Amino acid sequence: MLLRTNETIENKTLKNFLTSHQYLIHDLQIDPTGTILVSSSSDNCLKFYSNKDSTWKETFTLELEENTNIWKLAWSPSTFGSVIAGVTFQNEVVIISQTFENGKLQWKQQTTVCSLPDSIQKISFSPDELGLVLGVADSSGILHIYHAEDPSQPDTWQKHSEIIVANTCLRAFDWGLQPNYPVMIITAAINRSVKIWKFCEEGLKWESVFNLGIELEVYDIVWSNFVGRDFHLIAISTEEALEIWKIEKLKNNSYQNIEKERIAYFTQINDSIWKLGWNETGNVLASTSNKGIVKLWKSNLLGNWSCISTITGNDDDDDDELELEIEN
């Protein structure tokens, strides 16, 4: 009797599809419903793909305005329709969304939300509880928050608030949500401070409520979806290790004496993780490192986290011809 194990035949689970981008893909993002994929590249285009029979097929190419090479993308929550924010190499944040023209919905570059003097490190839309809100972290240590009053109108984007996190580069941030509580943000600056902020309606400002006390440089930080658990899970990649933190859920509207515990610690030797991502239900964590290794992490029934899968790149492949162009 053939037994099912955790090993799978390689070809069965891995599909490859070519895009028509002329250059390397900078970023790839899927909308919250999982039906539209968008990719950006230095060819000044965004490519859109739809999901049919579990396969992605290219459906549309949007040529952006001149000098609008987008290197980072983010989708808004599906409540607000299809809205994408993109960061350009000129430190601008642009909005791309669908408009109804000639009897059908078309993708269009709508507006520029902001143009910052310092380089943008990360963008991310907030949970829809706050409305159509976009966070933009820059290298001056400020987290700028922008808000669109009318999601259907691109010209209603304006500055909502900002958090002056540090006077050094703000590397990473993420949104956190617990039902019946204000939306929270966790930030990680290069000066080794990892803080949680909550939004105060009075005064429309953000207040620091909690410090994780991490004394190392943080490269990325991600907050998993809170799906009815008694605690929050936050994954942090530092210069030394990958850490997973468990923070007890908020009770009685109090942010004092919140219990925190580091439940996993994986040392990275001669390598560092630059990106993390939780799956939708927050029980599997993916990471990718400088050495080009993608790993998946999960906990067992006893609560012990371990690496359950590794995906590596093959450096010996001669099929891809790499050309390098550098423009200063």
Next chain:
Amino acid sequence: MISNSIPKQLRLSVTESINFNWEQSGGLLLFSTQRPILEKTKRLSIKNSSINQLKWDSLILSSTRKFYSQSHGIFLSLQKLSAKLKLEKKQKQSTILNLQLNLNLNERLNKFQSDLVLISRQYRAVLTEYLVSLSQKSKRDPNLVDEANLIGLAVMLWHLCEIIFIDQTVYVTAREPLSNWYLYHFSMNNNSLRQNIFQTNNSRNDKKNKKIQKQNKLMKKQNLNKIDLIQVLQSALVGDFEQVFFFIEQELSEIKKSPNMNKSLIKIIKFIKSELSSCPRDFEISNTSDSVERLKKWQRECQQKIERLPEFNISYDNSISLLIKNWKELLMIFAGDFDVIRQYSQNWIEFLIANVLWIKPNLTIKELPLLVEQCRKEFINTEDTPTNEIIMMILKNSPIKVIRMIETLIASPWLSAHLIDLLYHSKIIDSQKITYNGLDLREHYLIEFCQRLINCNDMFITTSSYLKQCKTVGRSYIELFLKREKINSDNYAKKLINICNKNDLYKSADRIKNTRAIQLLQTNNNVQALIWLISIDPIRRKNVLINRTVDKILKNANDLSDLDILVNSISSVINEKNSSYQSDLFNYLSKYSKITHLFEKGQLQKGAQIIVKLIETRTLPKQFWLTILNDIAKLISLQDEIIFDKHGTFVIMNFLEQITTFEHERETLLSIDNSQIQKIRFLLVKNLGKSLIY
């Protein structure tokens, strides 16, 4: 069936850093990229900008959907049965002195036990049906072979769990159910033959039984190649009488045809045949102890006859000696000879079955764990497969370990979830005592299964039905999964809202309404969008968006008829929730609906009075100034009779002066040119004159 194997090691042909993104369906998209955070513009060109899609839940066939629906139906009926029994128990507690009620409850409990067995068999039946379908499809598509094997494994394990955990009250000894289980799942015959055996065991139709038995015989003749005696010895171990008798007949006919037939051999084979014919085979459930006694008696007599039969003790030339030795061993197996049974058992499971059949026929299911240990010791040097380990845990009556091993070794969320649910309702496990991250085990496995199920298209409603049974976190997961549902139509939005309302997820219901409204706004279906927007709970309603939508409608509304459509469409909503609509906008719309109605009836003056009151009380929203002024102008110019009296005309004139004088209010009338304002002024003056005179 969902196979959620996450590959341990994969290699991609890339030369840059790998970036990733999660797919909603539980897969990963991987692509080569450069590190972010570049200070200067750099461009890397590469011949192939490809994306790798890593999926581990991709097998969704039409038969898979059917399987999900069927098993879902069984799952729901089990929950209902269990809930009904709980209710009856509560009633019993409240009237504890009522003996009649107690008696009824005992009957009820017995009935529930038999219902559980029925449900377990229903699960097995749908699994088997799915297995057959997959097996047929795998002949054309080799990718389905793994999945088919997994289902076969699931059927086998489920059957054993049913015997050991669910059905244990029926069987006095382990003999019959275990041997049937082993024969069905591990015999050498093909799938369709096994199916027929299954049908024969369960069918109550005699005619159908006979037909199936005929088919069995035909298939055996067609499918079975020449089997050797060693294989038959192994069949004897597990009580496969049909195989043994078939072989005996085959050998007898061959020997008879042979010119050098050995008379002793023929005599031995005939002797064995007659002995086996008198061997007690089927044990009556109602009278097991007698059946055991009869078997033991037969075994004693058989052993004595073996010792006395001269043909067994004569020495022959080598080949015949060996043959006769094997034939003797065949009979000795049935007679319960330990050494022979041990010699021919290939693994501890076979040895166990043989023990239960021939050495310890009166062994009960409860006594199995000890025998399992003894049998395993006999095969201590042989490596156990993961399947055998799970079988061992089942036989040792360790349901929690079984579930955990199924999760880690087979990775089948469907099997883990449905099995633990059945065991939970059977009171075999108290999953609340064992928790994982705050969830009891049953909920944990149900959630794991739902996370896979939701990745299949159009499975949200089924998934939410499962999640509803998870009291702790089910609701949160429904809320989470709702966010990713693609709402393509009003009907689907309504279905989802219905689910939200049933689960008290009112916020999510409003989110869906908002999403649908925005979708409609994007395609310029403004009236429909407004209907969705105003149906949102006032606490969460976005008045800014509503006002903009109304503006859009008004801009596109060229004549009165467009406004009528708007009012008619939302009038039912306004009427239902009249008291909660405090804003001037909706107040106006409801009044406007009334005004239109009065005008249709010809009650123009009454309608005019309401218009005047709206203007006087300053409750007329800005968006409707132009409309109202145009309406007034039309009424005055088209009607000979006086519609607006002097007071009314004066109010309107005053209003017009105010809105044309103040700059910020004049902006509202930008679309109207001065000549039109002059025209309205003229008409008003004319009307004032008329009203003063008459």
